[in-house]
Amino acid sequence: MPTCLPLVLRRCHTCASGSFRANGKFRVNANHKLLDAWLLALCTTCGETTKLTVLERAHVRSIRPELLDRMHGNDPGLAAELLQDPVLRRRNHIALDWTDAWRLDTGEPAGPAGPAGDMDREVIDVSVRFAARIPVRPVRLIAEGCGLSRAEAGRLITDGKLVSAIRLTGRTAADFTFMLKR
Numbered sequence: 207m208p209t210c211l212p213l214v215l216r217r218c219h220t221c222a223s224g225s226f227r228a229n230g231k232f233r234v235n236a237n238h239k240l241l242d243a244w245l246l247a248l249c250t251t252c253g254e255t256t257k258l259t260v261l262e263r264a265h266v267r268s269i270r271p272e273l274l275d276r277m278h279g280n281d282p283g284l285a286a287e288l289l290q291d292p293v294l295r296r297r298n299h300i301a302l303d304w305t306d307a308w309r310l311d312t313g314e315p316a317g318p319a320g321p322a323g324d325m326d327r328e329v330i331d332v333s334v335r336f337a338a339r340i341p342v343r344p345v346r347l348i349a350e351g352c353g354l355s356r357a358e359a360g361r362l363i364t365d366g367k368l369v370s371a372i373r374l375t376g377r378t379a380a381d382f383t384f385m386l387k388r
Contacts, residue, residue, distance in 0.1 A: 207337035213303040223251035230282030330386045339379040
């Protein structure tokens, strides 16, 4: 689950830095019946502001009033939603860096056995659900969630004791399940 907004990877025109921090602030500009809206982000090095286009020459009546209210209120939740939108990222030529912007929430184990009892079972079925579309390596999540080293998780995959319908060695942002055989 996300803990903060990710870094926006884009080149700064002032200092040539490669990252910006979105702070959830919006700028909305009206020109008669047409609106422009931008998500503002600050350079992590020099503090220069860049504008990420959200709406461009949109007719006022075509915009949902709730969306406009959220932009006027500088809703950080809206900023998080918009940054995850692939159309907005493609339009603004940006990428996201999720390093240190998420955490693993293991929740409560199913059944009365508790965490130690679960690890003693022969086969453990686990479902991984993403609260946001954060691209991470499944091996990293599995290792962190099960208290293993990444090398040990890699050995379990090689030995066939850690199996899933998805490829565990790449990146994914989609929910998945895996089975750990002891």
